[in-house]
């Protein structure tokens with residue numbers, strides 16, 4: 298059971314999750330670790346550190362907290378805020394090497410878009426492996442001695458996590474809408490508008506699997522959400538004051554603005570949908586140069602969607618589920634042979650070197666000069 302302060306810190310961190318919230322980087326003890334205990338790494342987002350520590354309850358481990366700019370691991374790694382430089386820096390400065398008798402470091406799988414495992418190994422002499430994608434699998438992963446099951450690599454997005462994200466969006470959006478509406482329509486109607494909007498946001502996240510939130514049809518979801526929020530607010534307001542066209546117009550505008558903000562998140566930063574940030578003008582896909590592949594399979598270990606698999610007598614990697622690809626770039630970054638790249642419909646390509654340099658995603662750079670092939 299959580300203590301009230303623990304619930305309060307969860308609520309604070311969840312409501313403010315849109316913004317970086319840093320805790321001190323360095324080495325932490327979890328339980329009573331000794332020289333043989335495993336060493337794990339995470340980013341210095343307060344909520345992440347608290348969750349990793351909680352997930353490790355009952356285990357003895359060393360936890361290295363790297364400077365990720367106060368951002369969660371996946372976003373930080375994708376946006377260039379958590380790189381191999383940050384991992385090397387905390388490995389060297391934390392004193393962990395003096396406390397353990399081994400040189401084995403476990404990285405979170407979702408750091409693979411930004412942390413190049415091979416560079417950490419070359420520069421530090423530590424052996425680096427990937428942990429599971431999800432914290433709930435961390436205890437079982439450690440109990441298996443660091444053996445990764447296929448299920449540990451796959452990202453999921455269960456209802457409770459979707460509700461957390463809904464809360465994260467609903468809180469600032471509805472507060473803003475209420476503050477804007479208040480002087481225009483008075484506080485009872487402003488409260489009706491804010492509550493209606495929050496209900497619609499929670500509804501969208503609950504039904505995420507079945508709603509189009511990616512591609513051209515996504516505007517059905519956001520347009521429908523704005524209409525529903527307007528209708529609910531107007532009904533509540535109508536019950537209080539009688540219907541008025543001015544109030545209706547204000548609710549519609551506020552709902553439409555809130556849905557536009559929401560669309561930024563849902564069209565690119567959930568574990569189910571690929572980003573639309575770089576596909577606004579042109580669609581792109583992951584490509585594999587099979588001649589370059591040597592079957593190292595680093596890519597298979599870091600893919601959060603089981604898109605890749607080893608196949609054939611020559612044991613090479615193949616893209617077996619292209620429809621599931623998030624274009625997260627983890628496989629591109631980790632491939633030692635630079636065998637992966639992204640190709641746009643018009644022939645332009647984004648090579649591994651460009652991905653490593655520019656982090657083309659939501660929190661990284663949005664556009665780069667592309668080559669042709």
Ligand code: SF4
Nearest residue numbers: 600622623625626628
């Ligand atoms: S195959 Fe797609 S989802 Fe998997 S790691 Fe590569 S870019 Fe990411």
